[in-house]
Amino acid sequence: xxxxxxxxxxxxxxxxxxxxxxxxxxxxxxxxxxxxxxxxxxxxxxxxxxxxxxxxxxxxxxxxxxxxxxxxxxxxxxxxxxxxxxxxxxxxxxxxxxxxxxxxxxxxxxxxxxxxxxxxxxxxxxxxxxxxxxxxxxxxxxxxxxxxxxxxxxxxxxxxxxxxxxxxxxxxxxxxxx
Numbered sequence: 027x028x029x030x031x032x033x034x035x036x037x038x039x040x041x042x043x044x045x046x047x048x049x050x051x052x053x054x055x056x057x058x059x060x061x062x063x064x065x066x067x068x069x070x071x072x073x074x075x076x077x078x079x080x081x082x083x084x085x086x087x088x089x090x091x092x093x094x095x096x097x098x099x100x101x102x103x104x105x106x107x108x109x110x111x112x113x114x115x116x117x118x119x120x121x122x123x124x125x126x127x128x129x130x131x132x133x134x135x136x137x138x139x140x141x142x143x144x145x146x147x148x149x150x151x152x153x154x155x156x157x158x159x160x161x162x163x164x165x166x167x168x169x170x171x172x173x174x175x176x177x178x179x180x181x182x183x184x185x186x187x188x189x190x191x192x193x194x195x196x197x198x199x200x201x202x203x204x
Contacts, residue, residue, distance in 0.1 A: 031190035063172025090150020
């Protein structure tokens, strides 16, 4: 991207994020969850931000929330009451199992990699802990909203790169997935 297109893109990112925030703030059941959508953005962008990754990230966000709900249910059972050992054991077992499932049993080479975004699984996993298992639908919706915002932001970057950039003036460190 050129410096000019990068500046235009930054303004577009701000505007799109503002729209996202305004919309989310007015949704009746998830208005306080807007920040959860921002968990999705760095995960999506650090994975390359290719639109084809959206389904993988969406599925893994749902899986992460479900793993988090399972963890919270088991923690509520209080297998070892009054002890941090309960937390240690439950997290060790559930997180270990989660990693085996998403990194070994269902790696990128299985089922088109749809279950293999471990970072997004952990994004969903962490988000549910802040809101509680009764809010799984709202947390999931917000994670998916953040992913949608990422797709739109990336799309703007692609359009700006194709329309405003010349080969000679590109800023080499800016890259956008297609």
